[in-house]
Amino acid sequence: MTSLDDGIGRLRNAAGQLAAAAGAMTGAASALAAPITGPWDRLSRAVKSVMPKGLYARSLLIIIVPMVVLQSVVAFLFMERHWNLVTTYLSSAVTQEIATLIDVYKTFPQDADHAQLRRIAQDRLGLVVDFLPATQLPPPGPKPFFSQLDGALSDEIRKQIGLPFWIDTVGRSNIVEIRVKLDDAVMRVFAKRADVYDPNSWIFIVWMVATSLVVLAIAIAFLRNQIRPIVRLADAAEAFGKGREASNFRPRGAREVRRAAAAFLEMKSRIERAIEQRTTMLAGVSHDLRTILTRFKLELALHMGEQPAPTDIAALLEELKLDSERHGHRASVNFHGQPEVTVRPAAFKRCLANLVSNASRFASTVAITGHRDHRWLNVTVDDDGPGIPSQLREDVFKPFLRLDDARNQDQGGTGLGLAIARDIARSHGGEITLGDSPLGGLRATVRVPV
Ligand SMILES: Nc1ncnc2c1ncn2[C@@H]1O[C@H](COP(=O)(O)OP(=O)(O)OP(=O)(O)O)[C@@H](O)[C@H]1O
Ligand SMILES: [Mg+2]
16 A cells, blocks of 8 residues: 555655746746737736637637638738729720710711710710809718729829819719819719629638538537547546546547547546455454454455445535434534535445544544535534644644654554545545644545545
């Protein structure tokens, strides 16, 4: 038992030192870099706080964000160029036609009401033209927000015709009105605006969104399959840590994940072999130790082929309290939280019973409290006895170590109670610690993950 425990202890120490060293290094690094990276630190912390925590959501983001950015840029550039081009062409063509009409108006004598000119404009160019008396042009209207057409048309008229003009590109939705001041009249032209916005260009956007949705659906399906094996591995490792069996866990998924899973299974079987060997050895030792009591106790402790099962911890603590009262002690019990926790019931009861029997042996008052939250079950056993000096609190866990030789000659134990209790707690993925009790004696705390 001790060699394995020592090994684990040494490993823990090494890990602790490593963590401390790493902590010191990052501390030093951040102290050095603090004045420069201050805002960056804050920014990266802010980004981290809004980033999703799960691998699934993160990988989806890695796919979605570049896709959306790329497509938005492409769509924007395409649309912008496309509409620019169409608008320029339309403005230039319409202006050319109006310029031609003005030339005809100026060069050739006109019939009354300009009927011929208006007919040609209407039939050949699709422009509705009429001539108003030579009054002032209306004041320029407000510039529309998207003044692309407005600007392009104004430029063209200024360039090609060079006469005072007035345009309205927003007044009526599908018609553009242009007025040009001639020497003896104002020429008013209505042109269709429909060609400016090519309705077919929306197809481009629709296709783009549709293909992104398809890509997204494929990504979701694939990612889900990639991440499931990682979650299974985490579950299996967690179950093993709590001393439970991960039912039908097999390496699956991508090569690296399968490797991690295989390594985990390998490690698990090695640990199980080591425990098995330790158990056999202890059974042998217990056989050779002639004391009936010792053998009895060890056998109890080693009978842990027991399966974990949901157990009512509050009821279990109540039983311990009654036992203690039956032996003439003042005992109290208190439980907070949901009492059902999955443990090996007999082993876990043995663990707590060892603590309560110690308290009962060295004190007259025993207080048992249980507290369970979403991660841990904590059970404390307090007494009003002499306690254990803090420098001896690790030593008393060693098998066969007893401090009470001097205190209590007549009723000595075997010195195995705490060792067995700690072994059981650790086999549930938990730990036992000793401290000072508010009652004046020893406080033993058992903490296991739920
Ligand atoms: N509640 C306590 N108050 C004071 N001393 C304690 C208390 N619990 C344990 N100890 C000390 O720690 C030693 C180790 O305890 P442990 O339970 O392992 O052995 P034990 O009680 O002596 O024997 P066993 O439990 O096998 O009958 C005890 O001998 C005792 O000196
Ligand atoms: Mg004991």
